[in-house]
Amino acid sequence: MADFNNMESMGGQKARNILAVNALRKAFGSLQVLKDISLHVEQGNVVSVIGPSGSGKSTLLRCISFLEKADGGDILYDGQYAVKDGVYATKAELNRFRTRFGLVFQNFNLFPHYSVMKNITEPPMIRGENREIVTERASALLKKMGLEGKENAYPCQLSGGQQQRVAIARALALNPEILFFDEPTSALDPELTGEVLKVIRQLAEEKMTMVVVTHEMPFARAVSNRVIFMDKGVIVEEGHPEQVLGSPQQERTRQFLRNYQR
Amino acid sequence: MSLMTMIVKMSEGLGKTCAIFFLTLLFSLPLGMIVALLRMSKVKVVSTITRFFITVIRGTPLMLQLLAVTYGPYYLFRANVSRNKLIPVVIAFSINYAAYFAEIYRGGIESISIGQYEAAEVLGYSKFQTFMRIILPQVIKRIMPSVTNEVVTLVKDTSMAFTVSYQEMFTIGKQIANSQTSFMPFVVAGVFYYIFNAIVDYLMGRIEKSLDYYR
Amino acid sequence: MKKTFAAILVIVMIFSLSAVALADDGKVFIMGIDPEYPPFSYLGDDGEYTGFDVEVCQAVCDYLGWKMEIFGVNWDEKLVQLDSLECDCVWSGMTILDSMKEAGYVISEPYYDNTQVLVVKEDSGLASSADLEGKIVAVQLGTSGEALLNGDLADLAATFGNIVTCDSFLKCFTELEGNAVDAVFVDLPVAASYAANHDGLLIIDEQLGAEQYGIAFRSGDAELCAQVEEAIQALVENGTYAEIASKSEYVDIVNNLLFLNANESAA
Numbered sequence: 056m057a058d059f060n061n062m063e064s065m066g067g068q069k070a071r072n073i074l075a076v077n078a079l080r081k082a083f084g085s086l087q088v089l090k091d092i093s094l095h096v097e098q099g100n101v102v103s104v105i106g107p108s109g110s111g112k113s114t115l116l117r118c119i120s121f122l123e124k125a126d127g128g129d130i131l132y133d134g135q136y137a138v139k140d141g142v143y144a145t146k147a148e149l150n151r152f153r154t155r156f157g158l159v160f161q162n163f164n165l166f167p168h169y170s171v172m173k174n175i176t177e178p179p180m181i182r183g184e185n186r187e188i189v190t191e192r193a194s195a196l197l198k199k200m201g202l203e204g205k206e207n208a209y210p211c212q213l214s215g216g217q218q219q220r221v222a223i224a225r226a227l228a229l230n231p232e233i234l235f236f237d238e239p240t241s242a243l244d245p246e247l248t249g250e251v252l253k254v255i256r257q258l259a260e261e262k263m264t265m266v267v268v269t270h271e272m273p274f275a276r277a278v279s280n281r282v283i284f285m286d287k288g289v290i291v292e293e294g295h296p297e298q299v300l301g302s303p304q305q306e307r308t309r310q311f312l313r314n315y316q317r
Numbered sequence: 318m319s320l321m322t323m324i325v326k327m328s329e330g331l332g333k334t335c336a337i338f339f340l341t342l343l344f345s346l347p348l349g350m351i352v353a354l355l356r357m358s359k360v361k362v363v364s365t366i367t368r369f370f371i372t373v374i375r376g377t378p379l380m381l382q383l384l385a386v387t388y389g390p391y392y393l394f395r396a397n398v399s400r401n402k403l404i405p406v407v408i409a410f411s412i413n414y415a416a417y418f419a420e421i422y423r424g425g426i427e428s429i430s431i432g433q434y435e436a437a438e439v440l441g442y443s444k445f446q447t448f449m450r451i452i453l454p455q456v457i458k459r460i461m462p463s464v465t466n467e468v469v470t471l472v473k474d475t476s477m478a479f480t481v482s483y484q485e486m487f488t489i490g491k492q493i494a495n496s497q498t499s500f501m502p503f504v505v506a507g508v509f510y511y512i513f514n515a516i517v518d519y520l521m522g523r524i525e526k527s528l529d530y531y532r
Numbered sequence: 533m534k535k536t537f538a539a540i541l542v543i544v545m546i547f548s549l550s551a552v553a554l555a556d557d558g559k560v561f562i563m564g565i566d567p568e569y570p571p572f573s574y575l576g577d578d579g580e581y582t583g584f585d586v587e588v589c590q591a592v593c594d595y596l597g598w599k600m601e602i603f604g605v606n607w608d609e610k611l612v613q614l615d616s617l618e619c620d621c622v623w624s625g626m627t628i629l630d631s632m633k634e635a636g637y638v639i640s641e642p643y644y645d646n647t648q649v650l651v652v653k654e655d656s657g658l659a660s661s662a663d664l665e666g667k668i669v670a671v672q673l674g675t676s677g678e679a680l681l682n683g684d685l686a687d688l689a690a691t692f693g694n695i696v697t698c699d700s701f702l703k704c705f706t707e708l709e710g711n712a713v714d715a716v717f718v719d720l721p722v723a724a725s726y727a728a729n730h731d732g733l734l735i736i737d738e739q740l741g742a743e744q745y746g747i748a749f750r751s752g753d754a755e756l757c758a759q760v761e762e763a764i765q766a767l768v769e770n771g772t773y774a775e776i777a778s779k780s781e782y783v784d785i786v787n788n789l790l791f792l793n794a795n796e797s798a799a
Binding site: 391400 | 608631668670696697703706710
Binding site for chain 2: 121150153154156165167178181182225
């Protein structure tokens with residue numbers, strides 16, 4: 056805990072911020088979903104975002120992956136502005152920023168008409184990479200995901216857990232600097248969540264930088280360097296997982312965790 | 318007139334029936350996609366106009382459209398009526414079927430989950446790549462049954478070219494029926510259409526089956 | 533109880549019998565027409581069917597005390613529709629064909645002598661059927677003109693470049709005026725009435741395929757045919773027929789009406 060605080064205070068000097076968000080705002084009509092959200096993710100860190108549904112945590116992830124357009128604030132990748140004061144970079148620049156992150160969806164969103172292999176290899180090939188190199192990388196990733204022999208299967212032939220692991224491999228095939236997970240196990244049967252969480256944990260051990268929106272508290276506690284608790288569009292509490300999940304300072308956090316454990 | 322002569326005579330018109338059929342598909346399938354995309358345009362004026370166009374085409378009989386395309390220019394501008402009736406016939410059929418295909422395409426495109434677009438966007442696909450590689454193949458699979466329906470209807474609709482004096486198979490059948498005071502040509506026409514559609518059905522079934530490898 | 537029931541039954545039967553008898557008195561006669569064949573049968577300016585044949589038929593029905601109804605047939609299916617009882621006769625400038633008699637239909641005495649003519653554009657320079665070699669000629673499907681081109685006039689038809697069959701005579705003329713065809717082969721009165729309303733047309737009358745109009749009845753209806761023929765004869769004799777024919781709408785056909793000419797020659 057002391058270590059953690061130390062790192063936090065030293066900020067950008069020691070570790071490089073892969074992602075930084077300043078005063079991010081987003082409204083759907085009159086509903087303010089994100090109210091001046093600020094956060095940063097250092098290289099090699101895993102940040103878990105928890106909170107009740109409707110708290111804005113998924114919207115946050117969708118804003119930083121450019122799926123939703125923020126109304127104001129900054130988004131920086133590796134110190135470079137993708138969004139500055141609500142003004143977005145050009146289309147071409149945004150596309151370059153997209154190569155820096157990968158996003159894993161709650162519903163996998165694999166392409167059903169592509170084989171597992173093509174799902175993974177086509178995106179890098181579209182970006183101009185060589186087929187052989189990409190295929191080699193994809194095979195290695197599938198092996199790492201425990202999906203050897205599934206190269207030619209179609210998504211509909213796989214279980215939910217397998218599909219999500221393919222989706223993770225697909226995101227990793229683009230060599231992102233940071234990986235976002237939007238409730239990666241929420242659409243899975245309970246007995247299948249383990250295999251997906253295991254893969255994410257493995258990535259954490261390899262020092263992959265990640266932001267995970269999740270409801271899996273034990274997982275968040277075990278894997279994260281930092282936990283953020285969001286409610287009603289604001290960050291209520293953040294800190295080391297032991298602190299936020301073990302001895303929360305805010306009443307809202309305590310209430311959420313109490314409800315969650317019931 | 319023997320049955321054989323009848324069949325031979327009517328087969329001559331079958332070529333023209335086929336010409337209407339294939340040319341209409343050739344033009345209306347892509348045209349329908351353009352209409353569908355205009356219909357889904359975010360520019361309100363464009364989508365409203367396209368929508369009106371579709372309701373007009375779907376809300377009026379094909380026969381009327383055939384007459385309008387063939388004789389409309391003459392009545393409006395005293396322009397010459399086309400000597401080659403295949404041209405106005407294919408124009409009218411293509412416009413008509415494009416409107417129907419457009420609505421089928423639209424239904425198919427709108428049935429694809431937003432997640433597919435988002436995944437493609439995050440993975441770096443351009444809008445065009447997303448449509449051509451991710452959306453369209455899935456749309457085609459989903460709309461195949463409805464398209465088959467339209468294609469089967471088209472086979473039968475070709476007989477309507479009679480209304481503008483295009484000598485396709487059914488027109489010749491009617492002429493024979495008339496001069497022979499016989500019902501037989503209609504039976505022959507029925508058999509022709511049935512065989513034609515059986516072939517269409519078989520081919521479309523093959524295509525559908527070839528898309529069966531995923532759900 | 534049983535007796536009462538029987539009595540009621542008898543009464544009901546008597547009533548229904550008398551109802552049938554009454555219906556017979558007020559017989560409904562359904563006239564089958566081509567609604568697009570002026571001046572014999574067409575939709576008048578008032579939206580009601582009219583025409584020479586319609587007026588004569590109305591007079592016949594009035595004479596016989598029948599109620600007249602009009603049924604618009606699909607001309608190329610007219611005999612099928614007659615057989616399927618959709619109408620009781622086909623009476624609409626119908627050319628008598630041998631094939632009809634061979635098929636067993638009862639055909640009335642002819643009442644009109646018709647000729648087929650070629651209509652061309654005045655400025656086309658065409659003046660005779662010989663000029664139409666290699667040209668395109670339009671004809672209405674199901675008309676005697678079409679039958680002639682396939683039959684008696686097949687030799688002439690063979691010299692044409694192409695024959696286009698349209699499903700109404702109006703389309704034939706539209707094709708002509710729109711320069712899609714070079715000539716229209718059509719009944720003289722139709723040609724005359726169209727040319728009267730449209731400038732720039734020339735009628736080439738070479739007495740091609742002279743033919744006669746009659747009324748067609750179903751094969752079993754010889755008696756009905758006789759009744760109608762007698763009624764027409766009565767109308768001819770009492771002057772009603774001539775009165776109808778003298779209307780200005782029928783000026784183009786009056787000379788070809790057989791009954792009137794017969795009267796004249798008798799007189």
